[in-house]
Every structure is written in C-alpha cells, then in structure tokens.
Amino acid sequence: MSSEMLPVNEVAWQKKWADENLFKANLTGDKPKFYCLEMYPYPSGKMHMGHVRNYSIGDAVARYKRMMGFEVLYPMGFDSFGMPAENAAMSEGGHPHDITERNMASITQQIKRMGFSYDWSRTLKSHDPRYYKWNQWFFTKFFESGLAKREFAPVNWCESCNTVLANEQVKAGRCWRCNGPVEQKGMSQWFIDLPYYAQELLDGLESIKFPEHVKSLQRDWLGRSEGADITFQVVDSDLSFEVFTTRPDTLFGATFVTLAPEHPLSHQLVEGTEFETDWKALHDEVVNMSEFDRIKNMNKKKGFFSGRYAVHPLTGEQVPIWFGNFVIATYGTGGVMAVPAHDERDHDFAKMYEIPIKRVLVMSEGADADAPMNAAEVDDGWMVNSDLEGFDGLYGQEARDAVCNALESKSLGMRRVNWKIRPWLVSRQRYWGTPIPIIHCDTCGPVPVPEQDLPVELPRDVVFGQGNPLETSETFIHAPCPKCGGKGRRETDTMDTFMDSSWYFLRYTDALNDDACFEKPLADQWMNVDFYCGGIEHAQMHLIYARFMTKALRDLGLTSVDEPFKELLCQGMVNKSAPYCASCSVTHTVDRAGSPCPHCNQPLTERSAKMSKSTGNTVSPEAMIELYGADTVRLFILFAANPTAGMDWSDAALEANHRVMLQLQAMPEQLSQWKGEASSMDAWLVTRFKKRVHEFTDAMETYDLRRAVELSHYEIIKDINWYVRRGGENPDVAAGILPQWAQMISISTPHLAEEWWMELPERSESFAASSYLQSPQLVSDEEHLILAGEQYIRDFLEQARKVQNIAERHLGGSAASATVVLSPSWKREMARSALNFIHEGGHPKQFVPILAQMPMAQGERKGEMMGFWGKKMLPQVFKWDDESRQVILSSLDEKEVLEAASTFIASDLGLESVIVVEGESEDDTTERARSAMPLSPAIVYA
RNA sequence: GCCGGGGUACCCGAGUGGUCAAAGGGGGUGGAUUCAAGCUCCUCUGCAUAUUGCUUCGCAGGUUCGAAUCCUGCCCCCGGCACCA
Incomplete structure (x- = not known):
C-alpha cells in the first residue's frame, strides 16, 4: 500500500552523487563529447516552473547521453549582473552584490533539490571579476580592431530605467524591462559593429538546427535588402545626397525625393529661407517624439517642400526635394527617392500634396503605358515611359540591373546590400554590470585599460539613485592615462549584460582558468554546444549576440568555431x-x-x-x-x-x-515475489522489452522526451501486466529486464532509478546514473513472430469483446460459449498472392486479371471471389500494417495460436468454452465464414 | 501588410498517403475490491449495429483504388516584423 511505503530519500541520493563527483566532466578523456546546456538563469531568489521545465528537459538529455557512452559537459551558472539586483538595492537598501549572492545561494539550493546532473565544479557567475575581466579584455580587443567604437548618435533612452537601450531591447517603442516609453536622445555611446557580421549571421542559419520560427525571427531582425544607393545633386549647389532603394527599376518614375527631417543636409538646404521655420517645426516634432508615439502616428503622413531641387541622375530633370516625417533617418541613407506610381507611401504622399504621378512600369507585358493609375502598382513589371533608350520592355531583375549599370557607369549610383540590423549599443548608465575598461584622456582620447590592469573592478563606494552610480565613486573615476600618464577619467558606463551571456558557454569549457578566457584546444574540442535549451524570449537578443560574439572571438584567433549552438530547443510555456x-x-x-x-x-x-x-x-x-x-x-x-x-x-x-x-517504486519488490516457472510467455516479455528499449532510444535520439517517458514509465508496466495476465510469473525474466529498465527510468526519475539499482544483485556500476545502456539490438524475424502471435490474441480479444456486447443483447443474457470461425483458406491465399503482387510493385488495379487466372478462381465461385476482391480484400490488403502483412505471409497458424490460448480467452471473456473451426470446413456449422478475414475471424456466441 | 508556426474527439495532445474511428494522458462512465470513502485494477467513452455500416481531424473543392496526411482557395488562432524605401 502506498501509505506504508517510505518515500524515496532524494536528498540522500543527491548527496551520494555529489560525494562521488559523478557528474564532473573529464574534458580531456577519449570518449566522444556531448555538450548539453540550458540558458543560464538570472538569479532571482526563487526557482519557478519555467526553470524546472527547462532543466528537466536538459537533464534528461544529459543523463541519456552519458548513459550512451558520451562524456557530457553539463554545467550551470548564473547570469548575475543586471538591473533587478540594482533596483532592489535602491528600493530595499543593501548592495547589489550582497543581494545577488544571497539570491544565488537560495536558488542554487532549490535547483540542487531537483537532482539535476550538473557539473557544479565549473559554475560561473557573471558578476565575478574573474569572469568579467574577460568581457573587458574582449572589449579592449574590439576597440583596437575597430569593432567597438564610441559615437555620438541618437539612441534609445528609457527614463524610468535611467539608461540607454539597444535597438533589440525596444519593443513597440517601449522598454523591454519596465515597459516605459522610450525616447530618442543624442548621446555619445559605445557601439559594437554587429552589421559587420550580418551576412555571416544570415548564412549561418542554414547550418544550424534552430526552430524555423527562430530562424525567421533572426532573418527579420537582420533585415537584408538588396538595392542601390543613388546620388542626387542639389541644384545650384555643390551638395549632393544619396538615397537607398530596392527598386532601381522605378527610378524613371521618381518625381520627387524625400529626406528625413533629421537628415544631415536638411538644415543647410533651408537655412535662411522662408522654409526654415516649417523644417524646424517638423524636425523638432520628429526628434522629440518617442518611438512609441511615432508608431502610433504612423499613418499620419506629413511633409513639405524644401524650396530646393535635385537633379535626376539619369534624365537630368529637376525634381523637388521634400521633407517627410515618414522617412527614417537611421535606415538606409535617411533619404528616399519617391516613386508615387509604384510605392504606396509615395502614392499617398503625392496625392496629398498634388505631386505628379508617373507610370514607369506596367503589370502585364505590352499593356498600355498611359493607363491611368488609381493606386500604386508595387509588383515587378515591364518598364515603360523610360526617358532614355534601351530600358522599355525590361522586367524585374533585368530592369534593376540595367538601371544599376547605367548609374554605375556615370558614377551616380552603386549596388548595395542594406541591413536593418544596427550596431549594438552596449553602454549602460547603470552600476551592476561590467565596467567598460576605458580611460578618457584629454590628450589621447579614449584609451583602453592595459591587460595587466584588468579587471577594472566595480567599486563599492557608490551612491544609488542619483544618475549613473559609478560617477559618484571618487576612488573609481580618477585614473592616469595609460598612454601618456596624464590625468584621466574612467569611463563610468557599464556593459549591457547581454555581453556576459554572449560567451559564457565558451567559458564553461575552461571555467577556472585565470590566465586566459579559455584554452583554445579545449574550446575547439568542446564547442559547439550540441543541445541548447531555453525560452523563446531570447530568440533575437541573446541568440544573435551569442552568435555574433562567437564569430568575433573566432576572428581574434581564440577559437575555430563558427556557431555557438548546433541545435536549439525552445521549450514551451x-x-x-x-x-x-x-x-x-x-x-x-x-x-x-x-x-x-x-x-x-x-x-x-x-x-x-x-x-x-x-x-x-x-x-x-x-x-x-x-x-x-x-x-x-x-x-x-x-x-x-x-x-x-x-x-x-x-x-x-x-x-x-x-x-x-508509487506503483513503480513497488515494482522491484513485486517482481521479486514472483514464484512461477518458465513459460511460453517468457520469450514474449523478453522480446517485447527488447523492442521497448529500442523504441526508447529512438525517441531520445530525436529528443522526443514525452514518448521516451511514456515508454519507460507506462508502456513497460502495461507489458508486464499483460505478461502476468497470460500466466507469466518467472522471476528470472523479471530480474533480466530490471537493470535496463532502471536505466530507462533514470533519465527522468533518477532518484527512483537509484533505489532500483541498489537492489540489483549484480551491478556493473555503483549507480544507475553512471552506468551504460547497452545498445539495443533489432528484433529478429523469429522474435517478430512471437510478438505477432500475442498481438493477434490481443486484437482478437478486443474484437471479441465488442461483438460480445452486441451478441449478448441478442441472446438476452450472458454468452456461455463462443465458436471462432477462421477465414476460409482461399481468402488467405488471395491475400498472400495480392500482397506478394503489390510488394513486387504491381498496381492494385492490375491484380484482377491475375486473380482470374488463379486455380482457386476457376470453379463456380469465381464471380463471388472476384467481387470479394474488389469489395473486401482490396481495401483490407492496404489496411494491414507491415507487421500484419508479414504475419499473413509467415507461417503463423491462426488456429494453433488460438487453440493454445483458448483457456485464457475463455476465462478472459467469461465463457465456459471456446471452439476454433476453419471457415467453410466440415466442422463449421455456423455459416459465418463470410465475414471472416485473415487475422480477423468471425465469432459466434451462444 | 509581410514572414513563421498552427487549427485533430469533452480537454491536453500523437499522428505527413493504406497500420486511422484515429496513440497516450487527463476528465467522465460502468464494474471489481472495500463496512464505507480514498487508493488500485478492468470495461466503455462519435452514432448505429451479431461481428458491419455510417459520419468525423478548421471550411470548401481537387488528385488517388484509397486522404487527418498531398494540391488549390478560404476562414480563424498564436508568434515576430512593420511608413525599412
């Protein structure tokens, strides 16, 4: 009884595993490697169900791979920098460091209580100077190579978080953390050149196993578009500007150009003219508007003429220059050529301000070039009305190429690939992150802190709640310039915490190394992560930054790895x-x-x-x-x-x-109490179990954990139940399956598995968790037949029960006996030849003439048989599964099988007797053979 | 609007041409056990029915000897992107 059973002492097993260092990875052994990783957590004080799910999945995979003979690297650590700790420090008092350490201790304890098989010896935490030292070192390297730069630019500012944000951290104009409005501010900030790797980030998606929607997300974010930069000269001036377009084929239809009000040239164009006031008004409105409001007002197109004209690069015509609030300063060149005939926005704008609309494409070949336009026609089309020779009639890519060639030969344009992804803004005006290792010097400018002075550690003498905390630390900000020795001032911004999580998986390969971020041979051998599991919320930030970082570190010569993660699994909510x-x-x-x-x-x-x-x-x-x-x-x-x-x-x-x-817990004891002898059912259970092991490994190989658990915790119990029902009770058989079964349950319920393991008389290893699962062997043909015979009985019983219900209604009471009428031999013969025929590639329709030739169809029943084929046998032939087909073609004798089991069948159906007869034979007095089919006899109750 | 993923019985959820009236679980039902409840085990859980027939996998068509599965169109849900030139 369950209430009398002692619960498994899980904590004791966890202690034993830890004492034995069971899960400590040996990174220099000769076993094949497997790197299993979950996205390391932010250490809030409490573990939640999302964590539990995430780690239960990862642990099952890690344990499985270990069992299959891999050396598994399965570490855990903490993403321990970040604003929650700093905010807590501000609201509750205390220091972020202490709060973080406290939370980490408590969540660690909770995680350990789950019994996950982590190698805790290589735990890392991003707020540890031994870790963030390398963030700083990377940063100085990036600075030297030009990958990291300080720039004055309009940036996203979150007032309530008091810091700037990366583009990726702005969701619909709001802060990803606090959901507060984000505004644009011009500031000097540190950027990392993400776009430098844009093409590689895009191409790399082809070589890694990420879920389709994550790939799609990343493609959107990278935002590749192919087009051209086109140069427009400003009339009566030396000025010129470029526009970016993906549709050079519509260039002849450009009837005006539109610049963003923040375009660098815009002020010069209107300075001192009557248009300056209007420009200023629009400029200020756009600049001060938060991105959130801007999205809200997306449809309210506004603009005005600048008073100036530009020269069309191919026709030489003068086209007016407009300002428009819908042009984004930071995308492309901040200016667009406006083709109202073939772009919806330009069309709306032109209508509103009565600017000419000129058709330069038609949507079907040879269509009327002067057809009126009621709406923008934006699809690819055939060029018409080109003001120069040699363009009309060209279509699509050909048209684009022709225009690009013309522009390039006049040096007024160039093919270009534009990316939506922008440099990664990494500086934050917050305390709880990696200090950016730069010293600003009046004479030398920004100078990286030399390697021997790293890490630049966070000072404790700071004041929170008054702007950037690091600015309040006197001990921190003053530092001599490393170059000239003069007076310098430390950079007070810290790094985005996504910097920490962009390479932690590399650090795990050599987590305790204080002389290097990691040894290259180790990282090369152990990367990439074979199985990475985490939430979908990181699809475009963490997973892009981490992929970027891997490539950037590779190019510093630190690894030879192109991609961090081979396969990603995003667990559901x-x-x-x-x-x-x-x-x-x-x-x-x-x-x-x-x-x-x-x-x-x-x-x-x-x-x-x-x-x-x-x-x-x-x-x-x-x-x-x-x-x-x-x-x-x-x-x-x-x-x-x-x-x-x-x-x-x-x-x-x-x-x-x-x-x-509970049922499983009782299982070993229950099985050990079996007192029966060997029986014909033993071979069945042994074979069935062999097949289960096979199915289990198949499921695990594809990370179909649900199916694997179903097999290990449900199906095998059912198999045993059936074995017992059929009279099996051989303790030797039970003892034979128990070890592998314990291994199967150990991936999801490892503590119980150890309880089982401990009871085994002969153990290959002291722990289930350190044992190897023998690779399952395929079930032989002979064994197939054993399974098939039993399956036949089960199917028969199922069918018999159904019929019995109905039959007993007719009988008006319980049935006492049943006559099983097997299918007449000619049906089996028909089935066999049809199966053979189709197996050899024959089309089912062509079987009719063959059947007509068969000896058995030559008698007076020919018509009946031909009809039976079309109506009954043909559909049935395809309904049989492979196993059933094999059974029909095999030597399995239905009569023999049923007769051998007839006592069991009778008792199972509550009958006194069961008689088996061959349909249409002398013994068959039932006249029910008509409905009998091979493997599906008719049953007559009496 | 664009991109990606989906829509399966009361619920969750397998299922990518025949093994499908459709796995498995939950829930429900009836029975065994029990003084009784719980636990446990078994039956049933689309409709009808002497073993078979009918209807069903978002909707409507199509291909096929045969469709939940393939094709076409439509509807709906979820996620992402979005005045991106």
Whole structure:
C-alpha cells in the first residue's frame, strides 16, 4: 500500500552523487563529447516552473547521453549582473552584490533539490571579476580592431530605467524591462559593429538546427535588402545626397525625393529661407517624439517642400526635394527617392500634396503605358515611359540591373546590400554590470585599460539613485592615462549584460582558468554546444549576440568555431488556467474567479494562461517537491507535453503521475515475489522489452522526451501486466529486464532509478546514473513472430469483446460459449498472392486479371471471389500494417495460436468454452465464414 | 501588410498517403475490491449495429483504388516584423 511505503530519500541520493563527483566532466578523456546546456538563469531568489521545465528537459538529455557512452559537459551558472539586483538595492537598501549572492545561494539550493546532473565544479557567475575581466579584455580587443567604437548618435533612452537601450531591447517603442516609453536622445555611446557580421549571421542559419520560427525571427531582425544607393545633386549647389532603394527599376518614375527631417543636409538646404521655420517645426516634432508615439502616428503622413531641387541622375530633370516625417533617418541613407506610381507611401504622399504621378512600369507585358493609375502598382513589371533608350520592355531583375549599370557607369549610383540590423549599443548608465575598461584622456582620447590592469573592478563606494552610480565613486573615476600618464577619467558606463551571456558557454569549457578566457584546444574540442535549451524570449537578443560574439572571438584567433549552438530547443510555456472573460478577451487575476467580469459583468470562464505572478496562477516548485518529490514533478513535466509545446499545469495529472511513481517504486519488490516457472510467455516479455528499449532510444535520439517517458514509465508496466495476465510469473525474466529498465527510468526519475539499482544483485556500476545502456539490438524475424502471435490474441480479444456486447443483447443474457470461425483458406491465399503482387510493385488495379487466372478462381465461385476482391480484400490488403502483412505471409497458424490460448480467452471473456473451426470446413456449422478475414475471424456466441 | 508556426474527439495532445474511428494522458462512465470513502485494477467513452455500416481531424473543392496526411482557395488562432524605401 502506498501509505506504508517510505518515500524515496532524494536528498540522500543527491548527496551520494555529489560525494562521488559523478557528474564532473573529464574534458580531456577519449570518449566522444556531448555538450548539453540550458540558458543560464538570472538569479532571482526563487526557482519557478519555467526553470524546472527547462532543466528537466536538459537533464534528461544529459543523463541519456552519458548513459550512451558520451562524456557530457553539463554545467550551470548564473547570469548575475543586471538591473533587478540594482533596483532592489535602491528600493530595499543593501548592495547589489550582497543581494545577488544571497539570491544565488537560495536558488542554487532549490535547483540542487531537483537532482539535476550538473557539473557544479565549473559554475560561473557573471558578476565575478574573474569572469568579467574577460568581457573587458574582449572589449579592449574590439576597440583596437575597430569593432567597438564610441559615437555620438541618437539612441534609445528609457527614463524610468535611467539608461540607454539597444535597438533589440525596444519593443513597440517601449522598454523591454519596465515597459516605459522610450525616447530618442543624442548621446555619445559605445557601439559594437554587429552589421559587420550580418551576412555571416544570415548564412549561418542554414547550418544550424534552430526552430524555423527562430530562424525567421533572426532573418527579420537582420533585415537584408538588396538595392542601390543613388546620388542626387542639389541644384545650384555643390551638395549632393544619396538615397537607398530596392527598386532601381522605378527610378524613371521618381518625381520627387524625400529626406528625413533629421537628415544631415536638411538644415543647410533651408537655412535662411522662408522654409526654415516649417523644417524646424517638423524636425523638432520628429526628434522629440518617442518611438512609441511615432508608431502610433504612423499613418499620419506629413511633409513639405524644401524650396530646393535635385537633379535626376539619369534624365537630368529637376525634381523637388521634400521633407517627410515618414522617412527614417537611421535606415538606409535617411533619404528616399519617391516613386508615387509604384510605392504606396509615395502614392499617398503625392496625392496629398498634388505631386505628379508617373507610370514607369506596367503589370502585364505590352499593356498600355498611359493607363491611368488609381493606386500604386508595387509588383515587378515591364518598364515603360523610360526617358532614355534601351530600358522599355525590361522586367524585374533585368530592369534593376540595367538601371544599376547605367548609374554605375556615370558614377551616380552603386549596388548595395542594406541591413536593418544596427550596431549594438552596449553602454549602460547603470552600476551592476561590467565596467567598460576605458580611460578618457584629454590628450589621447579614449584609451583602453592595459591587460595587466584588468579587471577594472566595480567599486563599492557608490551612491544609488542619483544618475549613473559609478560617477559618484571618487576612488573609481580618477585614473592616469595609460598612454601618456596624464590625468584621466574612467569611463563610468557599464556593459549591457547581454555581453556576459554572449560567451559564457565558451567559458564553461575552461571555467577556472585565470590566465586566459579559455584554452583554445579545449574550446575547439568542446564547442559547439550540441543541445541548447531555453525560452523563446531570447530568440533575437541573446541568440544573435551569442552568435555574433562567437564569430568575433573566432576572428581574434581564440577559437575555430563558427556557431555557438548546433541545435536549439525552445521549450514551451508552463500554463495554468486563470479566469477569463470571453466577451472582453481578457484574462483576469485568480482572485477574480467566481465573480463576474469587472468590465462587462458577464460570468467568467477559465482559460489557460502563462504562469505569471501578476495573474497569480503560479505553482511553487518547492511546494510540489515537498508534496510529491522531485521525481514526480519531473515525470509530470516531461510527460504532460512535448518539450516544445505549451503545457497546462494540472494538479490532477500531477497526482496521477505520482501514483505511477508509487506503483513503480513497488515494482522491484513485486517482481521479486514472483514464484512461477518458465513459460511460453517468457520469450514474449523478453522480446517485447527488447523492442521497448529500442523504441526508447529512438525517441531520445530525436529528443522526443514525452514518448521516451511514456515508454519507460507506462508502456513497460502495461507489458508486464499483460505478461502476468497470460500466466507469466518467472522471476528470472523479471530480474533480466530490471537493470535496463532502471536505466530507462533514470533519465527522468533518477532518484527512483537509484533505489532500483541498489537492489540489483549484480551491478556493473555503483549507480544507475553512471552506468551504460547497452545498445539495443533489432528484433529478429523469429522474435517478430512471437510478438505477432500475442498481438493477434490481443486484437482478437478486443474484437471479441465488442461483438460480445452486441451478441449478448441478442441472446438476452450472458454468452456461455463462443465458436471462432477462421477465414476460409482461399481468402488467405488471395491475400498472400495480392500482397506478394503489390510488394513486387504491381498496381492494385492490375491484380484482377491475375486473380482470374488463379486455380482457386476457376470453379463456380469465381464471380463471388472476384467481387470479394474488389469489395473486401482490396481495401483490407492496404489496411494491414507491415507487421500484419508479414504475419499473413509467415507461417503463423491462426488456429494453433488460438487453440493454445483458448483457456485464457475463455476465462478472459467469461465463457465456459471456446471452439476454433476453419471457415467453410466440415466442422463449421455456423455459416459465418463470410465475414471472416485473415487475422480477423468471425465469432459466434451462444 | 509581410514572414513563421498552427487549427485533430469533452480537454491536453500523437499522428505527413493504406497500420486511422484515429496513440497516450487527463476528465467522465460502468464494474471489481472495500463496512464505507480514498487508493488500485478492468470495461466503455462519435452514432448505429451479431461481428458491419455510417459520419468525423478548421471550411470548401481537387488528385488517388484509397486522404487527418498531398494540391488549390478560404476562414480563424498564436508568434515576430512593420511608413525599412
């Protein structure tokens, strides 16, 4: 009984594993390597279900690979720099360092309670100077190579976080952390040249196994577009500017050009003219508008004429220069050629301000070049109305090439690939991050701190809450210039914490090295990460920065690795139902359950929603471990859904899984109490189990963890139940399957596996966790037949039960006996020749003449048989699975099998007797042979 | 608007041409066990039915001897990007 069973002492097993250093990776051994990694967590004080799911997946993979003979590197660490600790320090007092250390200690303990097989000896934390020293070292190298630069530029500023943000950290005009509005500010900031690797980042996506949607996300973010820069001279001046276009084929239709009001030339163009006031107004409006408001006002196109004209590079015509609020200063060149006939925005703009619209493409070959235009026609088309010879009639890419060639020969344009991705703004006006290792000197400018002076450590004498904290540290800011020795001032900005997480996976390969960031041979041998698991929320920040960094470090000569992660798995959300208003489409907090919707007063329903503190639908892992143990929580979380799918938390399902755990816990003892003899069923269970091991490894190889767990924790129990039902009770057989079974359950419920393992009379290793799973062998043909015979009985019983229900209604009471009518031999013969025919590539339709030639079809029943083929046998031939087909073609004798099992069948169906007869034979008095088919006999109850 | 992923029974969720009325789990149902509840085990869980037939995998068509699966069009959901020239 479950209540009498002692729970598994999980903590004791965890201690034993740790004492034995079981999971410490030996990076210089000769086993094949496997690097398994989860995205390292930010150390908030508490582990949440998302963590549990993430690590349960990773741990299952790590344990599996270890079992399969790989040396597995499976480390854990903390992304411990960042604003939450700093904000906590400000609101609650204390120091970010102490808060972080405290939180780390508490979450570490919770993670360890789950029994994950991490190599804790190489734990890293990004706020450790031994780690961030290398951030600084990389930065100085980037500075020297020009990859890191300080620039004055309009940047994203979040007022409430009091810092600048990278483009990637602005979501719909709002801060990714606090959701506050983001404004544009001109500031001098540090940038890293992400676009330098844009093409490689794009191409690299082809060679790595990332989920399709992550790749698509990254492609969007990189934003490659092919086009041309085209030069326009300003009339009556030496000035010229360039526009970027992806549609050079529409150049002849450019009836004006539009510049962003912030375009560097814009002020000069209007300075001292009547247009200056208008320009200033538009400029100020655009500059001061937060990106959020800008998106909101996206459709309100506004602009005005600058009073100046530009020269069309091919026709020499003069086209007016306009300013428009819809032109983005930082994309392309900050100016566009406006082709109202073939661009929707330009079309709207031209209509609004009555600028001529000139058709230069037609959408079907030879169409009317002067057809009126009611809307912009933006697709590729055939050139018309070109003002120069040699262009009309060209289409698409050919047209674009022709225009580009003409421009390039006049040096007024150039093909160019433009990227949406912009340099990575890495400086932050916050304290809790890596200090940027630069000293500003009045004579030498920004000078990197020399390697021997690294790390530049964070000072403790800072004041929080008054701007950039580092500026308040007197001990920090003053430093002599490393170059000239003169008076210098330290850079007070720190690095974006995404810098920390961009290379930590490399550091793990050599985490304790204080002389180098990592040894190249080690990193080369162990990279890339074979299996990387984490949340989708990092798809375009962390995963782009990390890929970038890997390439940048490679080019510093530190590794030979191109990509950090070979395969990425994004685990799904952990959800739980929460009150929901269907008519408002709003999820409410859990305390609203039972009351009506506060907006529309309708009763609330339930809907599954992401677990979150604000909704209140969270479940504490600690509480669940307390109740059921870590193994049960892990089993539930792996079994509830596929790793990538969203899963719903269900207390009922968790309990159900706990029952399975209890059942399994009792299993070795239960099996050891078997007292039976060897029986014909033994071979079946042994074979069946062999097949299960095979299926298990197949599932694990594709990271189909749900299926793997289903096999190890559910299917095998069912198999054993069947074996027992059929009279099997051989203790030797049980003892034979137990070791491998223990290994199978160890990937998801490792503590229970050790309990089993400990009881084994002969153990190859002291722990299940350190044992090797023998590679499964394929099931032989002979063994197939054993399985097939039993499968036949199971299928037969299922069918028999169905029929029995109906039959007993007819009989008006319980049936006492059954006559099993096997299919007549001619049906088997027909099936066999049809299967052979199709197997050899024959088309099912062509079997008819062959059947007509067969000896058995020559008698008076020919018509019946031909009809039977078309109506019954043809569909059935395809319904049989491969196994059934093999069985039909094999020597399996249905009669023999059923007769051997007839006692069992009778008792299982609650009958006194079961008789098996061959259909249409002398013994068959039932006249039911008509409905019997091979493998599917008719059953007559009486 | 563009890009990507989806829509399977009461719910979650397998399933990429025949093995499919459709795995597995949850829930429900009936039964065994029990003084009783829980636990555990078993049956059933689209409709009808002497073993078979009918209807069903977002909707509508098509290809095929055969479609949840392939093709075409449409609808809806989720995620991302978006005045990107």
